[in-house]
Amino acid sequence: MKRAVSSIVVVAATLVCLSGLFALQPFARMSDGLDRVFSALPAWTQVANMFRDPTTQEVSRGDSPIDSFRTLSASWAAHSGAVRVMLMGNSQSLMTSLAPGESPPSGPEKTYPDHIADRYRQAGSQKLFYRLSAGGMSYQEMLWYAMYLSGRQDIKPDVLLVQLNYQNFVNGGIRGGMLALLSDSDFRHKVEAIVQRNGADADAFAEALHTFDRFQNRSGPATTSAGQTLGYRMETGFRRQLDRIPGFNSRGAIKASFVLLMTQCRVYFLHLKSARARTLTGSRIAASRAALADLAEVCGQSGIRVILFEAPTNPAVPLYLTPDDDRQYHEFTRSVASRFGLKILDFEHSIPAGEWGMSLNVPDPLHLGREGHRRLAGLMCAALDQNGV
Amino acid sequence: MQFNSYSYLLLLIPATALFWALPVPWRRWYVLAMSILYYATWNAAFVAVPLALALGVHLAARLLIAQPERGRRWFWSGVALVLAIFGFFRYRLFLLANINHLLAAFGARPMSVAWQIAVPLGISFYSFEAISYLIDAKQGRIKKSRFSDLYLFIMFWPHLMAGPIVRFRELGPQLDFARPFELRMLLRGLDRLVWGLVQKNLFANPLGSWVDQGFLHNAVRNNSTVDSWALAVAFGLQIYFDFAAYSNMAIGVAQLIGIVLPENFRFPYHAQSPADFWNRWHMTLSRWIRDYLFFPVTARFRGSPGALYASLLVVMALVGLWHGAGWGFVAWGVLHGAYLVLYRVWESLGETRLAAVTKSRLAAWGWRIFTLTAVTAAWVPFRTATGADAAHMLAGMFGRFRFGFSYPMDFYLLVLLMALFCVVEPFLAESWTRAENTIAALRGGLLAHSYLLRPAIYACGLLLFLIFDDRSTQFIYFQF
Numbered sequence: 056m057k058r059a060v061s062s063i064v065v066v067a068a069t070l071v072c073l074s075g076l077f078a079l080q081p082f083a084r085m086s087d088g089l090d091r092v093f094s095a096l097p098a099w100t101q102v103a104n105m106f107r108d109p110t111t112q113e114v115s116r117g118d119s120p121i122d123s124f125r126t127l128s129a130s131w132a133a134h135s136g137a138v139r140v141m142l143m144g145n146s147q148s149l150m151t152s153l154a155p156g157e158s159p160p161s162g163p164e165k166t167y168p169d170h171i172a173d174r175y176r177q178a179g180s181q182k183l184f185y186r187l188s189a190g191g192m193s194y195q196e197m198l199w200y201a202m203y204l205s206g207r208q209d210i211k212p213d214v215l216l217v218q219l220n221y222q223n224f225v226n227g228g229i230r231g232g233m234l235a236l237l238s239d240s241d242f243r244h245k246v247e248a249i250v251q252r253n254g255a256d257a258d259a260f261a262e263a264l265h266t267f268d269r270f271q272n273r274s275g276p277a278t279t280s281a282g283q284t285l286g287y288r289m290e291t292g293f294r295r296q297l298d299r300i301p302g303f304n305s306r307g308a309i310k311a312s313f314v315l316l317m318t319q320c321r322v323y324f325l326h327l328k329s330a331r332a333r334t335l336t337g338s339r340i341a342a343s344r345a346a347l348a349d350l351a352e353v354c355g356q357s358g359i360r361v362i363l364f365e366a367p368t369n370p371a372v373p374l375y376l377t378p379d380d381d382r383q384y385h386e387f388t389r390s391v392a393s394r395f396g397l398k399i400l401d402f403e404h405s406i407p408a409g410e411w412g413m414s415l416n417v418p419d420p421l422h423l424g425r426e427g428h429r430r431l432a433g434l435m436c437a438a439l440d441q442n443g444v
Numbered sequence: 445m446q447f448n449s450y451s452y453l454l455l456l457i458p459a460t461a462l463f464w465a466l467p468v469p470w471r472r473w474y475v476l477a478m479s480i481l482y483y484a485t486w487n488a489a490f491v492a493v494p495l496a497l498a499l500g501v502h503l504a505a506r507l508l509i510a511q512p513e514r515g516r517r518w519f520w521s522g523v524a525l526v527l528a529i530f531g532f533f534r535y536r537l538f539l540l541a542n543i544n545h546l547l548a549a550f551g552a553r554p555m556s557v558a559w560q561i562a563v564p565l566g567i568s569f570y571s572f573e574a575i576s577y578l579i580d581a582k583q584g585r586i587k588k589s590r591f592s593d594l595y596l597f598i599m600f601w602p603h604l605m606a607g608p609i610v611r612f613r614e615l616g617p618q619l620d621f622a623r624p625f626e627l628r629m630l631l632r633g634l635d636r637l638v639w640g641l642v643q644k645n646l647f648a649n650p651l652g653s654w655v656d657q658g659f660l661h662n663a664v665r666n667n668s669t670v671d672s673w674a675l676a677v678a679f680g681l682q683i684y685f686d687f688a689a690y691s692n693m694a695i696g697v698a699q700l701i702g703i704v705l706p707e708n709f710r711f712p713y714h715a716q717s718p719a720d721f722w723n724r725w726h727m728t729l730s731r732w733i734r735d736y737l738f739f740p741v742t743a744r745f746r747g748s749p750g751a752l753y754a755s756l757l758v759v760m761a762l763v764g765l766w767h768g769a770g771w772g773f774v775a776w777g778v779l780h781g782a783y784l785v786l787y788r789v790w791e792s793l794g795e796t797r798l799a800a801v802t803k804s805r806l807a808a809w810g811w812r813i814f815t816l817t818a819v820t821a822a823w824v825p826f827r828t829a830t831g832a833d834a835a836h837m838l839a840g841m842f843g844r845f846r847f848g849f850s851y852p853m854d855f856y857l858l859v860l861l862m863a864l865f866c867v868v869e870p871f872l873a874e875s876w877t878r879a880e881n882t883i884a885a886l887r888g889g890l891l892a893h894s895y896l897l898r899p900a901i902y903a904c905g906l907l908l909f910l911i912f913d914d915r916s917t918q919f920i921y922f923q924f
Contacts, residue, residue, distance in 0.1 A: 059464075061627045064895055065634070066457065072903030081907075225852055228657050258660035286445040286485030293451040310911040327853065339850050341666050 077302045083312040089319045095416050099160060100153040106163040111172040116149060117189030117196070118232035127185060128209040137181045139211070140444060141204075142168050143197050144218030145226075146190040147366055147421050152412020154424030164425065170432030182444075185212070193226035194346035195259040196233060201350045202245045203236045205357035214444050215359050216435075217350065219399070220366040221374050221384050222420070224335055224343040229263040237267045245353075255345035322415040332376040335384075344387060351395035362442065363392055364400040367431060369411040371418040400438045406430060445485045447693040448644050448909070460700045464625050471621035472596060475701065479601040483565075490564040493529065494604075498595045500525040501574045505581040505589035515582060522578045530571040533563045538769030566605040568766055570598045572732055577612045579736055585613050593619060602698040606690050608708045608728040615703070623702035631898060636696030638905040643689035645912040647862060651682040654855045655827070664833045668848035672840040673820075674859050680823045681862045684712060687726070706731075711870045713819075717811045718783035721819055733763055753788065757781035767826075772834060775825035783818050787811070 087098065107114055110130040113123040131139060142148060151164045165173070168186035175182045187200060197217060204211050237243050243264075250261045297303050321327045354361045365388070368374055375381040392399045410427035412419040423431065445452040459478060466474055484491050504522025508515045544554035577594060580586050596619050597612050598604075623629075657663060658675040667675065691708035698705045708727050715721035722730040737759050745752040757778055764777020790811075794802040801807060821841065825834035840846065849856065883889040883897065 058625050058627060061894075062461075062625075062630055065627070065631065065899055068895055068899035069634075069902040069906070072900045073906050076903055076907045225850070253661075255662050255666075258662045259657075262656060262660060284486060285488065286449075286451070289451040289485065290445065290449050293449075293454060297450060306911045306913070309907070313908075313911060321857065327857070331853075334848065335850075339663075342662060 074302070077305060077309070080305075080309060080312065082309060082316045086312055086316045086319055089316070089323060093319075093323045093416060096155070096413050097159075100157075100412060101414070102151040102153060102160050102164045104160060104163050105150065106165045106169050108169070108172075111169065111184060112186045113188065115232065117192065117230050119235070120187075120200075120233060121235050124207070124210050128207075131183060132209060134181075134183055137183045138213050138444070139183050139185070140175075140214045140216065140439070141185045141187055141212035142171075142216040142218070143192065143200060144186075144188045144216075144366065145192045145220060145223055145421070146188070147220070147423065148186055148188040148218065149190065150422050151425060151428060152414055152419045152422035154410050154412055154426065156409075157425050165428065167423070167428040167432040167435065170429060171436055174432070174436055189230070191226050192223070193228060193259075194224065194343040194350070195227060195256055196229055198249075198256065198346040198350040198353065199229055199233055199236070199246075199260075199263075201353050201359070202249075203239065203242050205353055205359060206239070206241045206245070211357070212359055214439075215354055215361050216439075217347075217361055217363050218366045219363050219388050220421075221335070221368075221380075223366075224384075225339050227339045227342055228259050231266070234263055234267040237264065249349065254349070255341040256343075256349060259342060259346075319415060322417065328417050328420075332373045334376045334380050344391075348391055348394070351391055351397060355395055360444075361395070362398050362400060362439075362444070363388065364435070364438075365403040367402045367406040367423065367427070368404070369406075369418055369420050370404070370408045371411065372420040374420065398442055400435070400442075402431060402434060405434055445482065447690060447697070448641055448913075450913075453641075456697065456700070463621075463701050468620070468622050471701075472592070472619055475601075475621065476592070476596050476599060479596070479599040479604060482601040483599065483604060486565050487562070493533070493564045493567065494570055494598050495595070497526060497529055497570065497574055498591065498598050500529075501577055502589055502591045502594050505578060505586065505594070508578070508581050509586070509589060519578055519582045523575055526571050526574045526578075530567055533561065533567055535765075535769045569607045569609055570604065572609050572729075572766075573598055573612075576609075576732060576736065580612050586616075600698075600703075602694040602703070603705055606687070606694070607726075608691060608694065608706050609732050610705060610728065614706060618703050621702065625702070627894065629699055629702060631894060633696045633699030634898070634902060636692045636699065638696075638902045638909075640689040640692030640696060641909040642905045643685045643692065645909045645914070647865070648682050648686035648689060649912060649914055650858060651678045651685070651862060654851065654858070655679045655682050658851070659827050659829070659833075661829060661833055663850075664828060664837050667837070667840060667850055668846045669840050669844075670847065670856075671850045672824075672837050674851075674856055676820050676824050676837070676841065677863060678855075678859045679827045680713070680820050681859070681866065683823070683826075684709070684725075684866070685862075711866075713816060713866050714870060715812075715815050715819075716808060718780065718787045718815055718818065721815055722780075722784075729763070729766075733759060737762070749788075749792070753785045756785055756788070760784065771831055772825040772828060775831070775834065776822050779818070779822040779825070783815070783822075 089095075090098065109123060109126045113120055113127075115123055131137075148166055148168050151166060153160075166186075168184065168188070172184040172186075175184050189196065201215065204215075237246065246260050246264060250257050250264065351361055375384070388399060391397070406423060406427045408418070410424050410430060412422050412424050414420075414422070445455075463471060463474060480491055483494070501522050504518050504525065508518040508522070511518065540555060547554055577586070577597065581589060593616055594612075597610070597615050600610075600615065600619075603610055655675060655678050658667065658671065659679070664672075688709045695705045695707070706728050710724040710727065712721055712725035715724050738756070741755045741759060742752060745755055758781075760777040760781030761774050762777065763780070764773040764775065767773045767776070790802060793799075821838060824837050824841070825831065828834040828837060880893065883893045886892075
């Protein structure tokens with residue numbers, strides 16, 4: 056009996072400690088502590104309360120786009136005849152990093168796509184604006200979305216604004232949440248066609264197909280037979296029940312705070328910033344370039360007008376290591392534009408240094424402040440008007 | 445159910461409690477039932493495979509023991525049966541692909557299989573265990589073959605899927621489950637289980653996502669020299685953490701019900717030579733190969749170094765093939781065979797006038813560095829999809845130098861961090877043991893350690909496991 060009690064005490068104590076850790080959010084506390092030690096800007100400058108509207112934004116940020124597309128389909132169906140404008144980009148279009156001197160948020164903060172959507176709505180114009188963005192979105196993911204949208208008349212945009220960003224060319228792969236789109240058989244055929252063509256961007260698509268099939272088989276290793284196994288069904292049931300426990304769902308937030316803590320350690324102790332001037336080489340670049348060209352081609356074939364735009368860059372954070380990097384990058388984007396007859400809107404140097412946020416005591420290379428978002432929205436609206444959108 | 449799935453971990457608690465609540469004679473049947481159920485959660489149809497294998501091996505072993513004069517015949521019949529089942533599931537498609545390759549070269553029509561059958565999980569592991577059972581029976585270590593013993597030995601769930609590869613003489617005597625419960629045993633089991641969960645989710649999986657992308661065909665073609673090295677190191681670390689995690693969990697879970705399984709890893713990247721690497725990496729497989737393949741071969745070719753070295757290469761090629769039906773695995777095995785041959789040649793120089801050189805510190809460090817580099821390079825054919833990709837990547841690592849960083853800085857930092865962890869791992873393990881002993885020696889220290897410190901550490905480990913949980917990942921060695 057005594058032995059049984061001793062085991063129960065160990066297990067119970069472990070569970071109590073675990074609950075305590077969930078409640079305590081230890082990494083967030085450590086992260087705050089580090090910020091205090093290194094006199095970082097207050098946490099509210101990295102705005103957490105962002106404006107949310109499922110009719111103008113893909114709110115899952117790539118985690119569950121199917122749900123978002125369902126909402127979009129219903130929303131756009133109610134405005135038949137309107138011009139549909141969609142923007143694809145990375146976290147620059149999702150987040151606000153308040154610039155020094157900007158006041159703390161008094162409500163949900165809006166990004167430049169939200170301001171554009173507001174303008175269109177306020178003007179009563181027959182234009183609908185939608186933001187289809189995700190943090191660190193790769194060009195393969197943009198192509199992934201473009202291929203999917205081109206086969207769905209209900210959510211196919213008339214105009215697709217594609218963000219060009221030098222550092223973004225280093226991102227690759229298709230994130231897990233986007234794989235669910237493969238359940239659409241037409242889309243799957245298109246993906247398989249890309250894989251069979253075996254271009255530089257084929258790998259990510261092949262890997263996505265492989266991962267999706269493996270996960271669909273639900274049997275774990277690909278070596279076992281297909282079909283939903285007992286183990287899979289049990290696991291799904293357990294997860295569903297666990298997710299009902301208060302606090303258990305905060306796993307994502309705790310992981311984010313852990314990752315932030317690691318980033319802080321890197322920046323504060325090793326002085327290694329998130330973005331630094333670099334020469335982009337290698338596989339990722341080849342794949343990103345191929346994906347961008349494929350995106351232009353796919354959209355062209357399905358009647359979607361693509362407009363590329365050079366994302367603003369922070370003047371205080373040089374991204375190109377050498378003038379050659381700068382030249383080669385722009386030569387490439389121009390060559391894609393001229394090959395497919397696309398327009399490029401250049402906002403690269405449009406936002407002054409004072410309208411950018413700070414991140415971990417260094418100028419944020421990517422995220423605009425409140426005024427920066429407003430300015431970019433104005434510039435983009437004007438440029439779109441000029442180009443007949 | 446994977447070892448790191450929520451369902452497995454949550455069911456493990458009541459399953460373990462019930463085990464200890466049962467009368468001792470019932471426990472073996474309970475564990476057998478749990479093991480069959482566990483295997484069935486992956487694929488119920490495949491439960492028949494280890495059953496058929498156990499029946500065949502049991503019959504061969506009984507006949508072998510009953511008719512010692514015909515022992516050789518029954519022994520080889522049993523081994524042939526195991527290899528036939530193993531080969532059928534594991535290698536028939538590989539064989540067919542190679543035959544078709546040859547047929548295509550001669551312009552003939554390729555052959556195809558009538559139906560696709562998946563490979564039963566863990567077959568490589570329990571096939572080797574079944575063979576070791578036959579060898580033990582042949583060598584007189586098993587006096588009487590009991591089917592329930594053999595079946596439980598094969599099916600025992602902690603080691604069923606991916607080892608450790610156990611000998612019957614190690615596990616068999618423990619399968620009466622008569623060991624009384626001890627809190628210390630439970631704590632040791634939990635230590636290993638939680639550490640395994642952390643190794644898998646915090647160490648192996650984050651590396652895996654980079655490795656998956658970096659070893660894709662087009663990526664391999666465009667990676668720089670730095671990228672290729674970083675990826676090869678990343679894969680070496682990933683597979684180590686992944687497999688060591690599985691082994692830790694298997695050993696830990698077995699300990700929860702009072703069973704001691706052999707160790708599988710001992711800081712392999714601290715190996716001082718290629719031979720030492722195999723004393724530290726997948727130790728139970730190395731032991732199996734050494735005892736049942738290599739020692740008989742060595743005995744046969746004593747005094748004939750050329751034949752011995754050739755047989756070493758063949759044995760290691762078979763080790764490679766055991767890992768998977770592909771030429772990349774064979775290449776990996778042959779490379780390791782070549783390293784071992786090289787080291788044997790070097791060792792043989794120790795018996796000549798060069799003895800002083802071979803025993804110098806410089807030589808020792810040279811072998812350390814060579815082993816680490818060579819083992820890392822050998823992971824390349826193991827992981828790449830094709831031989832051409834492997835050749836391309838190795839050329840980039842050793843000859844066709846190209847500078848550049850294709851991946852975000854986080855990837856290189858992660859590899860560096862994990863590599864550093866590997867460097868300090870033995871020292872951390874040693875310090876942990878020392879600290880444990882110190883605390884336990886204090887007045888009331890044992891109580892505090894068992895009921896406060898350990899639960900707190902388990903909770904930290906579980907938190908890391910939970911926040912880095914990714915349901916779509918699997919253990920690498922489950923494929924083998």
